[in-house]
Amino acid sequence: VRAVIGLRAKLRTKHSGHFGSTSGEKGKFGLTAIQIVRVVRKLGQVGMLDCLELLHFHIGSQIPSTALLSDGVTEAAQLYCELIRLGASKMKVIDIGGGLGIDYDGSKSGESDLSVAYSLEEYAAAVVESVRLVCDQKSVKHPVICSESGRAIVSHHSVLIFEAVSASQQHETPSDIEFSLESYSEEAQGDYENLYVAAKRGDHESCLLYVDQLKQRCVQEFKEGSLSIDQLAGVDGLCGWVVKAIGASDPVLTYNVNLSVFTSIPDFWGIDQLFPIVPIHRLEQRPVARGILSDLTCDSDGKIDKFIGGESSLPLHEMDNDGGCSEGRYYLGMFLGGAYEEALGGVHNLFGGPSVVRVLQSDGPLGFEVTRAVMGQSSADVLRAVQHEPELMIQTLKDRAEKAGGYEENGELVASCLDRSFNNMPYLSMETSANALTAAVSNLGVYYRDEAAAGGGKDGNGLISVD
Numbered sequence: 001v002r003a004v005i006g007l008r009a010k011l012r013t014k015h016s017g018h019f020g021s022t023s024g025e026k027g028k029f030g031l032t033a034i035q036i037v038r039v040v041r042k043l044g045q046v047g048m049l050d051c052l053e054l055l056h057f058h059i060g061s062q063i064p065s066t067a068l069l070s071d072g073v074t075e076a077a078q079l080y081c082e083l084i085r086l087g088a089s090k091m092k093v094i095d096i097g098g099g100l101g102i103d104y105d106g107s108k109s110g111e112s113d114l115s116v117a118y119s120l121e122e123y124a125a126a127v128v129e130s131v132r133l134v135c136d137q138k139s140v141k142h143p144v145i146c147s148e149s150g151r152a153i154v155s156h157h158s159v160l161i162f163e164a165v166s167a168s169q170q171h172e173t174p175s176d177i178e179f180s181l182e183s184y185s186e187e188a189q190g191d192y193e194n195l196y197v198a199a200k201r202g203d204h205e206s207c208l209l210y211v212d213q214l215k216q217r218c219v220q221e222f223k224e225g226s227l228s229i230d231q232l233a234g235v236d237g238l239c240g241w242v243v244k245a246i247g248a249s250d251p252v253l254t255y256n257v258n259l260s261v262f263t264s265i266p267d268f269w270g271i272d273q274l275f276p277i278v279p280i281h282r283l284e285q286r287p288v289a290r291g292i293l294s295d296l297t298c299d300s301d302g303k304i305d306k307f308i309g310g311e312s313s314l315p316l317h318e319m320d321n322d323g324g325c326s327e328g329r330y331y332l333g334m335f336l337g338g339a340y341e342e343a344l345g346g347v348h349n350l351f352g353g354p355s356v357v358r359v360l361q362s363d364g365p366l367g368f369e370v371t372r373a374v375m376g377q378s379s380a381d382v383l384r385a386v387q388h389e390p391e392l393m394i395q396t397l398k399d400r401a402e403k404a405g406g407y408e409e410n411g412e413l414v415a416s417c418l419d420r421s422f423n424n425m426p427y428l429s430m431e432t433s434a435n436a437l438t439a440a441v442s443n444l445g446v447y448y449r450d451e452a453a454a455g456g457g458k459d460g461n462g463l464i465s466v467d
């Protein structure tokens with residue numbers, strides 16, 4: 001058997017963006033000119049130079065412009081021709097690696113990693129033209145050009161859909177918490193008087209100063225044990241109202257979203273990559289609030305506060321004070337995350353990957369069909385992934401419940417609650433059924449064709465029509 005050999009070259013052309021660390025002289029991958037010459041020499045010595053058929057390079061993701069692309073491809077094409085000149089007469093393929101970029105922010109500019117200044121056609125034309133020019137100049141037969149575009153192929157194929165479960169603001173203005181001045185210390189009453197006078201004067205700056213002073217004093221008194229929690233809450237409520245009344249409250253709300261940023265959008269946290277995020281509900285209504293997204297994990301970095309367009313908050317719809325939304329549940333979509341996100345994510349905070357629903361275009365009345373619905377990892381699955389033994393844990397908990405008494409009447413309920421909490425996904429969930437995902441898909445009123453039950457004959461053509 002004669003091996004087919006390809007070489008990966010380390011090009012000098014340097015991709016300037018974040019992803020350019022794979023390129024240039026200090027790049028991580030590929031053979032230098034010196035190493036290539038040595039390889040060719042060695043292959044010649046062992047009579048295998050005719051096995052060399054392919055030249056590969058990859059200068060990094062999100063190549064910003066066709067100018068840079070042409071520069072890299074030209075260098076590679078010269079290398080290709082040189083290999084032939086050195087005797088690798090069977091060379092036939094140039095593999096241009098990945099790098100075809102995605103227009104994440106819609107700007108179509110090559111100024112940042114978030115976009116690129118070319119279309120697919122322009123990208124292809126730049127590659128072909130650069131290879132052709134060099135090969136014609138060197139009278140070398142045109143090679144087969146092969147590409148390994150990753151993110152350009154898969155980015156659009158996945159949408160992460162997640163629920164905003166509640167929204168909160170920094171300064172609460174409660175109507176159910178009382179503030180009665182008499183019960184506070186003399187000093188706190190003094191701060192209150194100053195605040196009152198400043199408010200009457202319309203001196204907003206002093207108001208904020210006295211709000212701060214009053215709050216700090218009350219916290220100190222609480223720590224000393226001389227202020228009750230009701231009094232502390234009362235003063236917080238009062239200050240919330242004052243801040244709101246003078247228009248100084250931060251209008252940006254925090255929306256709590258049912259995911260882990262680290263599991264589902266790791267590139268946001270790891271390399272500041274931004275993705276388009278928009279509500280997918282209530283699209284007929286203008287979003288009047290602004291919010292940042294805070295995930296449900298215990299990690300303080302688990303929040304999204306940078307968005308496409310340089311925005312530090314997102315236009316969102318208002319949610320009810322008690323969390324939720326009078327108009328039903330409120331879901332958001334994160335788009336273009338098909339490349340690298342889910343594959344990078346682990347089980348941060350024991351939040352495993354999300355449930356997956358596969359949607360295909362179809363001839364059905366809605367133009368699409370759901371062909372697969374697979375629930376994400378259960379709590380038991382993720383516990384197993386971190387080397388615990390969920391079965392043992394369930395049994396231990398059942399034993400303890402039995403010892404605690406009352407098991408005769410409630411044993412069945414306890415057992416089913418335990419089973420359910422281990423079998424459900426670790427995300428915040430109101431659903432009780434393990435088949436909640438399938439039920440949810442059915443409720444959408446779409447065609448559900450279960451790939452897993454191939455030929456299972458739900459009906460003649462394998463489609464279930466759900467009204």
Ligand SMILES: Cc1ncc(COP(=O)(O)O)c(C=O)c1O
Nearest residue numbers: 058061097098099148149150151
């Ligand atoms: C060798 C190689 N080819 C192709 C790709 C895909 O790159 P992209 O997603 O930029 O198209 C990568 C990604 O790192 C790579 O290392």
